[in-house]
Amino acid sequence: MASAGRAGVGTNQEDVRRHNLGTVLGHIHRAGRLSRAELTTRMGLNRSTIAGLVAELESLGLAEQAKPSGARLGAGRPSVDVKARNGAYVLAVDLRVDGLTVARVGLGGVIQSRATGPVPAGRDPHVITSSVVDLMRLVVKDVEPESALVGVGVGVPGIIRAEDGLVRLAPNLDWHDVPFAEILGERLGALGTPVLGNDADLGALAEHLRGAGVGVEDLVYLSGEVGVGAGVIVSGHKLEGAGGYAGEIGHMPFVPRGKLCHCGARGCWETEIGADAIAAAIGCPPERVGALGEFLEGVHEASPELRDVGAHLGRGIAGIVNMLNPRVIVLGGYLRSLFPLVQDDVEEQLTLQSLTAPRELARVTLPGLGGDSVLHGAAELAFEPLLADPVERLASACHDADAALAG
Template sequence: MRRANRAAVVRTVHLRGATSRAALAAGLELNRSTIKSVVDALAADGVVVESLPVGRQGAGRPSMVVTPCPRAAWVVAVEIAVGWLTVAAVGLGGGVLGQRGAGPVRREVDPSELVGRVADAVSALSAELGSRPSAMGVAVPGLVRASDGLIRRAPNLGWSDVPLGELLAAATGLGVLVRNESDLGALAEHVRGCARDVDDLVFLVVDVGVGGGVISGGVSIDGAGGYAGEVGHMAVRRDGRACRCGSHGCWETEVGEGALRRAVGLPSEGPRSHLRRELVRLRNEGAPPPDELVEYGRWLAMGVGNLVNLLDPEVVVFGGLLADALPLVVDTLTEHVAAACLLARPTALVALVPSALGASGPLLGAAEVAFAGILDGI
């Protein structure tokens, strides 16, 4: 029981940050003497610190505020994306203690080369912090077998059946958990972002392709093999464009980066910063969006409507380029999602919101899956 109470307090302050003893007692349904005993032990072990509340008013003895010590335990969070590789040290409480941009990631990158770069970054972060990490979480844009971190397929990296989890574990000596980047984006928004207190959400992101993550009843929906959430490959247009997956008419071909570039009149290839600048320019103009962007919004609404009908989320979170485009298409999106949904008054039930974490989402989600396995032992 003592161990369970300790784990519950650690988990709470990790996810919620500074929390008063009184709030811990109420939230965990423990008496104050138990909370005092647990917190005193954690403070003695250097896991938390206590302080008087700031700006306290009123009479009576104040309830001490319990704050996690970031360096009491830290994990490595890795994001592998088309174009970049980021390796970060994330401490207890979710704060980033250090970060390494480990060089660009080109298409068809050799997995062993990338693993070596991650291992070098982990060594550098360990030396900087003067301690070893407890675990590693990795975000990857592809189909990931959750049981062992096998990358079944990552078309944008040119990977098939790459045992990334095993390779990273062998190179670093850490326990490694590999997940799809969109699933981790959903997790991050759920525990630290705009859907923090929402148990049913869909997270959608446009990077090169389209990814999705689902939280239902507070739990990530992974599927039997860990491949759930490949929403970009829903078939939406029988006579549609060829998709990188080998099929035709996937949702990705109508709302992915290439489609968004067409909608704003940019070339199919070019720096993503140019696309983001064009979206900002159109927002700042304040004029009605061009017809091509309205059409883009309709295709976006078709897929979102299907997902709302299927999953009944409370919130749909838009990340990546979708967050940049959302203000320009939200009216079209709202109208057509309402028309596509079977639910009564769906727009009153479903919030359509941009990501609060932006590009940091998958990295923070990777940290959370790594922490999930170690919090009970801190």
């Protein structure tokens, strides 16, 4: 995933300074709060240079200095802390088949405000866009006047073409080659074109940076909603594939001549562990699948049918372990509620089906960010231009998102 950067990269002195400025901001953003001494160590720069960069971030409203929060190390005065400030924020959108969430997220990954709503019937992208914009208006109502909107990130349960935000396929939304970034960008106007990402990829990004995978270089995030996808991190970098479409693991052939999948194929893994399979196992009516999380909360003991779903989950994870050798597999979406009920069945299949060597290194866990992994990932995607060049991004940022959305 995005690295902290390397001090001293650039074609001239100004490039070096701006690169270092963004790198310092990235460290503060990811940690929330660091001492100037820690920044000096991480950056490999002298104290006066770090002090100058911190002062510039303060003048931009992106950071502020504070009294040290930790214990003093060594002789001399304790180093001053630097923490993120509310001079910039992004709008993050988690578009799911069964609901919408929009959040205003500040530096440091702080969710400042959120609003939720249903996905409109018919799932027309233009109608969904209107719903997204309505929720955006709600979350920017109380934003501080001096805070600037620096980006919009959207998580979508589908295959996304990275360069232009074209949704090549979102089978559970029945979208085929939908230019959703363009459609939403037209409605946002002065706020700019949003950045789209696959929901599982964004979940993996967030868990890697802020959740259960902090410090883990090899991770798989399984997004278990109506469909199933995977975000994969290998040696600290996102596994993308030739077109950026890697990770559609829910459509891995799993049962020969099995159930018909929303993608048009038969026997995909998601037909055995996705929301429809879980709902059938616990007696949740098909028309209430959108409330599957609530149904699962009322289940205290797994039925044989639900244990079968758990076994299918374990078999699939075993394949992931054998193929990718991750250290952590994070279960998101409905799988987060399912796992505690069927953990023994998952673990049994992992033991039976995975190779000993990679299995010894792998750990299956729940998201450190709860149900907000995708939302945080969308925010991180939107923050990337600011972290690359704070000065340039702030110069083109919107300081009155409420007025822009009203227009």
